[in-house]
Amino acid sequence: MNKKIKILEVINSLNIGGAELLLRNLVIEAKKNNQYVVDICTLYATNDAKNIEEIKKNNVRIWSLDLKNKYTLSSVGKIKKIIERENYDIVHVHLFPASAFVALSSLFLPNNIRYIFTEHSTFNRRRMLKIFKIVDGFIYSKYSKIICSTKQVQNSLIKWIPKNKEKTEVIPNGTPIHSKSLVNQIIKNYDVLFVGRLVHQKGIRFLLEAVSILQNKYKKYVKVAIVGGGPLEKELKKMCEKLKINDRVEFLGFQRDIDRIMKSSKVFVLPSIWEGFGIVLIEAMKNRLPIVATNVGGIPEIITDGNEGILTPKANSEILAKSVNKVLEDEKFRSKLIQNAYRKVQKKYSIERYTINLLNLYSNILNK
Incomplete structure (x- = not known):
């Protein structure tokens, strides 16, 4: 019997937003594939109780750090503890500062864990100051693969930090599509x-x-x-x-x-x-x-x-x-x-297509 691949999806919160909606739909769809175990870790409290309820009713576990301050460094140790305890194979991160905290956590974790980051935007305020090239350079260096939602997102990221070019891959987002409509x-x-x-x-x-x-x-x-x-x-x-x-x-x-x-x-x-x-x-x-x-x-x-x-x-x-x-x-x-x-x-742009592409990437990255 093949060992299941354990994945931890890390995001700031599960409050309403594009990345949060995509992640919810992903974990629910991925649950249909018995080869993978997908859990979620959030940094901050989520006000959208119904969103949490919908995810949990699909038997997806959610670890919430409930941080009170946006940049609390204690999160690094908490993330490390969850990853170690649950023995995850892949940690997939969405948004900043989750990307920074996981990058720091990776310094204290075994080298066999693979880290993936999804870049969702063509721009953020850090790109207005050159000093953040050093910060982002460190963060991105800890990820073996960077998923970009569009070609333009990929191009803007490479322009910001050219060293990222070889580790980027475009996977368009997806959404559940119902055949019947009124x-x-x-x-x-x-x-x-x-x-x-x-x-x-x-x-x-x-x-x-x-x-x-x-x-x-x-x-x-x-x-x-x-x-x-x-x-x-x-x-x-x-x-x-x-x-x-x-x-x-x-x-x-x-x-x-x-x-x-x-x-x-x-x-x-x-x-x-x-x-x-x-x-x-x-x-x-x-x-x-x-x-x-x-x-x-x-x-x-x-x-x-x-x-x-x-x-x-x-x-x-x-x-x-x-x-x-x-x-x-x-x-x-x-x-x-x-x-x-x-x-x-x-x-x-179906959620089925997006999930298949992502799960295939998970498998391929572990086989390298």
């Missing part, structure tokens, strides 16, 4: 939908400006749903008042049933200033929701302009408004985008 039978409550963190990176101010342009220039009074939370929420609400669109925009906060909200919307807009993969895009594609997104980061690898969606320049509210209006007005064009996007997500 999209056409659901009432469309919202004309425009945004889902994501309310932070500068997501470019939400340009979406709000586009809504104002739609109202004043195109005489189109669209109803908008903003799903998610973050530090810019108050600022964005004030902006809505200033633009006199506050009666058209609903801030719904964090929502669990994203599929339901997507099915009840007409157009999905992702106006990001930078983006690694944008897992929310494949969520929209599987829900047959037409997409308008900015032509940045890894987005053009997922969406071909005019084929699976419309791509616009970043920080351009005029073109964003024009593109949203086209999708809303042109039913034939909208139908084309929906059909092409759904075919593409089925072919390239």
